[in-house]
Amino acid sequence: MSADLSRRGLLAASGAAALMTPGLVRAAAPPVALLNASYDPTREFYKDFNGLFAADWKKHGGGDVSVRQSHDGSGKQARAVVDGLEADVVTLALAYDIDAIAQRGLIDPKWQSRLPFNSAPYTSTIVFLVRKGNPKGIHDWLDLVRPGVQVITPNPKTSGGARWAYLAALGFATRHNGGDETRALGFVKGLYKNVPVLDTGARGSTTTFVQRGIGDVLLGWENEALLAIDEVGPGKFDIVRPSMSILAEPPVAVVDKVVDKHGTRRAAEAYLKLLFTEPAQDMAARHHFRARSRAVQARYADKFPALDLITIAKFGGWQAAQAKNFADGGSFDKIYQPG
Amino acid sequence: MIPRGLEHRRVNSPTAVILVTLALAWLALIIGAPLATVVVEAFGKGLDAFLAAFREPDALASIRLTLLVAAIAVPLNAAFGLAAAWSIARFEFRGKAALLTLIDLPLSMSPVVAGLVWVLLFGARGWFGPLLEVAGVKVIFAVPGIILGTILVTVPLIARELIPLMTEQGADEELAATTLGAGGWTVFRRVTLPNIRWALLHGVLLCNARAMGEFGAVSVVSGHIRGLTETLPLHVEALYNDYDFVGAFSAATLLAGLAVVTLVAKTVLEQLIRAGQAVKPAQELAIP
Amino acid sequence: MVALDAAFAPAPLKPARRSWREHSALPGFGGAFGFTLLYVGLIILLPLAALAARPWEHGLGGVVDAILQPRTLAALRLSFLAAAGAAVVNVLTGLLIAWVLTRYDFPGRGVVDALVDLPFALPTAVAGIALATLYSPGGWIGSLLQPVGLKVAYTPVGVFVALLAVGLPFVVRAVQPVLEDLDASLEEAAQTLGARPLQTFSRVILPALTPALLTGFALAFARGAGEYGSVIFIAGNMPGVSEIAPLVIVTRLEGYDYAGAASVGLAMLAVSLIVLVAVNSIQVALSRRGSR
Numbered sequence: 001m002s003a004d005l006s007r008r009g010l011l012a013a014s015g016a017a018a019l020m021t022p023g024l025v026r027a028a029a030p031p032v033a034l035l036n037a038s039y040d041p042t043r044e045f046y047k048d049f050n051g052l053f054a055a056d057w058k059k060h061g062g063g064d065v066s067v068r069q070s071h072d073g074s075g076k077q078a079r080a081v082v083d084g085l086e087a088d089v090v091t092l093a094l095a096y097d098i099d100a101i102a103q104r105g106l107i108d109p110k111w112q113s114r115l116p117f118n119s120a121p122y123t124s125t126i127v128f129l130v131r132k133g134n135p136k137g138i139h140d141w142l143d144l145v146r147p148g149v150q151v152i153t154p155n156p157k158t159s160g161g162a163r164w165a166y167l168a169a170l171g172f173a174t175r176h177n178g179g180d181e182t183r184a185l186g187f188v189k190g191l192y193k194n195v196p197v198l199d200t201g202a203r204g205s206t207t208t209f210v211q212r213g214i215g216d217v218l219l220g221w222e223n224e225a226l227l228a229i230d231e232v233g234p235g236k237f238d239i240v241r242p243s244m245s246i247l248a249e250p251p252v253a254v255v256d257k258v259v260d261k262h263g264t265r266r267a268a269e270a271y272l273k274l275l276f277t278e279p280a281q282d283m284a285a286r287h288h289f290r291a292r293s294r295a296v297q298a299r300y301a302d303k304f305p306a307l308d309l310i311t312i313a314k315f316g317g318w319q320a321a322q323a324k325n326f327a328d329g330g331s332f333d334k335i336y337q338p339g
Numbered sequence: 340m341i342p343r344g345l346e347h348r349r350v351n352s353p354t355a356v357i358l359v360t361l362a363l364a365w366l367a368l369i370i371g372a373p374l375a376t377v378v379v380e381a382f383g384k385g386l387d388a389f390l391a392a393f394r395e396p397d398a399l400a401s402i403r404l405t406l407l408v409a410a411i412a413v414p415l416n417a418a419f420g421l422a423a424a425w426s427i428a429r430f431e432f433r434g435k436a437a438l439l440t441l442i443d444l445p446l447s448m449s450p451v452v453a454g455l456v457w458v459l460l461f462g463a464r465g466w467f468g469p470l471l472e473v474a475g476v477k478v479i480f481a482v483p484g485i486i487l488g489t490i491l492v493t494v495p496l497i498a499r500e501l502i503p504l505m506t507e508q509g510a511d512e513e514l515a516a517t518t519l520g521a522g523g524w525t526v527f528r529r530v531t532l533p534n535i536r537w538a539l540l541h542g543v544l545l546c547n548a549r550a551m552g553e554f555g556a557v558s559v560v561s562g563h564i565r566g567l568t569e570t571l572p573l574h575v576e577a578l579y580n581d582y583d584f585v586g587a588f589s590a591a592t593l594l595a596g597l598a599v600v601t602l603v604a605k606t607v608l609e610q611l612i613r614a615g616q617a618v619k620p621a622q623e624l625a626i627p
Numbered sequence: 628m629v630a631l632d633a634a635f636a637p638a639p640l641k642p643a644r645r646s647w648r649e650h651s652a653l654p655g656f657g658g659a660f661g662f663t664l665l666y667v668g669l670i671i672l673l674p675l676a677a678l679a680a681r682p683w684e685h686g687l688g689g690v691v692d693a694i695l696q697p698r699t700l701a702a703l704r705l706s707f708l709a710a711a712g713a714a715v716v717n718v719l720t721g722l723l724i725a726w727v728l729t730r731y732d733f734p735g736r737g738v739v740d741a742l743v744d745l746p747f748a749l750p751t752a753v754a755g756i757a758l759a760t761l762y763s764p765g766g767w768i769g770s771l772l773q774p775v776g777l778k779v780a781y782t783p784v785g786v787f788v789a790l791l792a793v794g795l796p797f798v799v800r801a802v803q804p805v806l807e808d809l810d811a812s813l814e815e816a817a818q819t820l821g822a823r824p825l826q827t828f829s830r831v832i833l834p835a836l837t838p839a840l841l842t843g844f845a846l847a848f849a850r851g852a853g854e855y856g857s858v859i860f861i862a863g864n865m866p867g868v869s870e871i872a873p874l875v876i877v878t879r880l881e882g883y884d885y886a887g888a889a890s891v892g893l894a895m896l897a898v899s900l901i902v903l904v905a906v907n908s909i910q911v912a913l914s915r916r917g918s919r
Contacts, residue, residue, distance in 0.1 A: 035564060040580060043580070043581055044581075068564050068565060068566065068567060069564070069565050070562055070563045070564045070565065071563060071565075071577070071580070072563050073881070075881040075882075076880075076881065079880060079881065079883065080480060080562055082463065082464065082883075083458050083462035083463050083464065083465075083479060083480075084461075084462050084463030084468065084477070084479050084480060085479075085480040085562045086477070086480070100883065104464075155864060155878075157878045157881060157882070158877065158878055158881050195865075196781055196863065196865075197781045197863045197864065197865070198863070198864045198865055198866070198870075199864065200859065200864065200874070200877070201580075203580045204580075204860075207579075207580075208781075211584075212759065212760075212763035212764070212765060212766075212780070213763065213764060213765045214763065214764065214780075214781065227582075231582040232582060326882075327882065328696070328882065328884070328887075333698065333866075336698065336865075336866035336867050337697065350731050350732070350733050354824070355731055358723065358726065358727055358731070359727050359731055359733055361723060362720075362723050362724045362726075362727040362728075363727075363739065365720050365723070365724070366724065366739060366742065366743070368768075369720075369746075369791050369792045369795060370742055370743070370745050370746060370792060370795070371742070372761055372767065372768065373754055373757035373758055373761060373792070374742075374745065374749075374757070376757040376760050376761050376766075376767070377753060377757050380760070415666075418662070419662070419663065419666045419670075421659075422658075422659040422660075422662040422663045422666070423659075423663045423666075423667075425655060425656075425659040426656060426659045426660040426663050427663075429651065429653050429656075430648060430649070430651050430653070430656050430660070431648060431649040431651070432647060432648035432649070432660075433647045433648065434647075436907075438663075438667065440900075440903070440904065440907070441667055441671055441672065442667065442671070443903065444671060444675070444896075444900065445671060446846060446849060446850060447846075447849030447850065447852075447853065447896065447899035447900060447903055448853060448896060448899075449852070449853025449854070449855060449872075449873045449876070449892065449895055449896075450751070450853065450854075450855055450856065450873075451853070451855050451873045451876050451877060451892070452678065452853065452873075452876065452892040452895070452896065453674075455678070455876070455880070455888065455889070455892060456674030456675070456677050456678050457674060459674075459677040459678060459681055459885070459889070460673065460674060460677045465677070466677060487670075490670055491670055491671070491674060494666075494670050494671065510651075510653060513653055514652055514653060517652055517653055517654065518652070522654070523653075523654035523655040526653070526654070527655070545744065545747070545748070548744070548747070548748030549747060549748055551748075552748050552749055552750040552751075552753075553750070554750045554751045554752045554753075554856045555751060555855045555856050555873075558752075558856075571750075572750035572751075572752055572753065575750065575752060575753055575756075576752050579756060587756070588756075591750070591753040591756070591757075594749070594750055594753060595745075595749055595753065598744075598745055598748035598749055599741065599742070599745065601748065602741035602742065602744045602745060602748060603737070603738060603741045605741060605744070606737045606738070606740050606741040607737070610737065
């Protein structure tokens with residue numbers, strides 16, 4: 001036990017040294033294994049990024065590193081970490097899920113300020129994916145509540161992306177109705193009345209829309225829509241960007257309790273920091289996420305047109321948004337109350 | 340399976356033709372069509388694409404894990420089935436009905452619940468979570484949790500094959516052997532086991548098929564770590580979510596193939612039973 | 628059948644029972660029984676206790692509220708109604724299939740017999756994906772149903788259809804051995820006495836099959852109500868319409884509402900258990916009447 005502790009102390013010390021003077025502790029770095037618990041749409045990105053990190057870590061004297069991936073719904077992953085999934089880092093869909101882990105003492109409550117950009121290395125937004133040629137003429141939010149338009153979107157209770165989509169719709173409706181909350185909710189209710197299938201996750205919705213041919217418009221992540229076009233249907237779908245949407249910031253954090261137990265803090269922190277560097281930002285943009293780096297943004301300006309985006313702050317932050325809309329008895333539940 | 344004292348009738352009357360056609364049509368619709376979908380999708384892009392699905396290290400790891408889980412869960416459940424059948428079918432004691440109901444209980448448990456209970460017990464905030472933390476043992480989101488989830492879902496299967504059969508056979512032969520001075524193990528090995536071997540094998544095969552295919556309970560306790568805690572059914576789901584539909588259906592075909600081979604092996608066994616008249620036919624008796 | 632009754636019939640009453648178990652000349656009770664209890668305790672009772680203990684943090688009111696919430700109630704209703712409906716159909720089709728398998732010889736009978744168990748062995752997620760592919764408007768069956776205006780995928784009907792496969796093996800495997808054991812001379816005697824085939828079936832065969840059919844129904848029902856993997860892809864998951872009870876459990880967990888999730892899980896288990904026990908008692912009653 002004490003040997004273990006001293007080794008951990010040593011690691012921490014050498015870690016600090018390495019961070020300050022990279023290259024000095026090149027010799028005899030032990031192989032490190034990290035576990036990254038992430039949400040569904042990041043599978044392809046992190047598969048690539050893990051290779052980038054392994055090369056970078058080795059180049060900076062870190063030795064061999066392997067990163068394992070675990071993917072599921074964002075909320076499920078947060079709960080898994082709380083229940084004992086020993087993930088060194090979490091890269092989830094919304095800050096609420098990381099907050100939930102922090103509230104249970106596994107992550108420093110001030111996690112979001114430890115990294116730049118609210119700890120969200122890449123962003124995304126909510127867009128519409130429609131069938132080629134846009135046969136139903138769907139151009140903006142108001143088109144989604146028209147009779148006869150079928151909207152595919154996942155269940156906000158079980159999907160992080162769906163919560164962003166719900167809030168984007170609510171944000172639009174609030175602005176459209178001059179701040180009248182009741183009428184805004186009426187709009188959102190009308191939208192969900194047009195939803196024939198509520199999948200449990202973002203990827204499930206994409207499959208329903210793309211593979212099964214259900215619905216006229218997929219309401220979801222921009223990165224999912226771009227990926228769907230890449231993977232299954234080039235020439236079969238169009239992306240429609242509405243007049244306004246929401247800035248979705250999928251955040252990342254080191255799980256303090258786990259890295260301290262594993263002695264992997266140094267590698268875990270380097271892993272997340274690398275996300276903010278130029279090559280990783282470019283990689284994220286290639287994988288359809290909006291980069292934070294200005295240079296990368298400029299390079300991919302065609303792919304990611306500028307949009308009028310509101311932020312989560314508009315809803316008083318995630319805690320308030322969650323309690324008001326997605327908790328039991330919240331505004332989403334009211335949509336499905338009979339009458 | 341030929342009913343005792345009854346020869347199979349040829350399908351020659353109109354009624355027979357209608358009944359057989361109806362039955363086969365229903366099976367084709369309910370079981371055949373989904374199975375065909377899986378196979379067609381798997382081979383939709385040719386044999387190479389099908390085989391490529393099994394060259395991935397993650398796929399191989401998931402196959403290994405699935406086999407490991409079955410290799411642990413099935414023998415444990417078999418040992419339990421034998422012990423339970425021996426005590427229930429050979430002895431009278433109070434609370435037998437309650438014990439039988441308990442053994443059947445997992446059959447009526449939602450797989451989601453069958454996974455959840457282990458999280459409630461061994462999760463970091465579960466009953467024994469802090470204890471395991473101190474001991475440095477990982478159960479949930481590791482292989483032991485997957486094995487526990489699988490065992491819970493499959494625990495009644497072998498016992499349910501053995502208990503009714505041994506009850507029906509009665510204890511006379513074993514009692515005679517005991518009277519002649521044979522010890523407990525000898526009686527079990529020389530008298531009981533030969534009498535129940537087909538039913539035992541039958542139960543083991545069914546339990547094995549189910550253990551390899553369990554999804555719901557395992558999904559809750561797995562943690563979905565690629566190459567580490569993903570069983571083959573979970574790997575299918577992951578591939579499907581990766582837009583790798585051919586890969587997903589290929590892995591699914593492997594699973595379905597394993598199930599079909601197991602189940603056909605079971606039927607062949609039954610025909611062997613018929614051939615060997617000396618052996619008392621193993622019965623597929625359902626107890627509630 | 629016989630075995631089943633024997634297993635469930637209460638031990639013959641002895642005038643003065645001294646011990647909790649009757650003496651037997653056979654050895655090995657202690658070891659076997661001890662292992663059985665240990666295993667049942669660790670694998671079944673302990674998890675059950677964890678589940679039963681979990682919902683009460685907000686008291687009985689919390690449990691009742693969690694179950695009586697309209698959305699939860701609707702999901703429970705759907706799961707149990709779809710399971711009951713599918714189990715009824717399964718009793719009919721299962722009887723037909725068991726009958727055909729035991730009474731007629733046709734090519735490929737062995738393989739067909741094996742395939743009956745497939746829904747039991749096939750991973751539920753695989754079944755679910757296959758069903759969604761089949762019944763969605765572009766699928767083999769869905770494209771046939773769409774012109775007729777029948778929607779299966781993403782409706783409550785989809786839940787029912789998925790459960791048709793899930794419950795089938797339970798009925799077939801319950802009925803088959805009884806049909807095999809059924810004395811052929813009974814049928815022949817009835818026919819000699821001038822009974823028409825339908826009469827023979829309804830007066831002679833059906834009564835003998837009733838306990839097995841009940842068993843099959845109960846097992847198919849209990850399994851169907853809790854089914855998740857093969858249903859979730861085809862259900863549509865609309866709150867109050869096509870959302871199944873196991874999904875409510877999953878959703879509750881998502882919100883860190885362990886108590887609420889365990890409440891629903893416990894409620895589902897209780898209903899299934901009540902049905903199983905009711906069927907057991909009916910069988911015990913039937914077997915007593917029959918043996919008189």
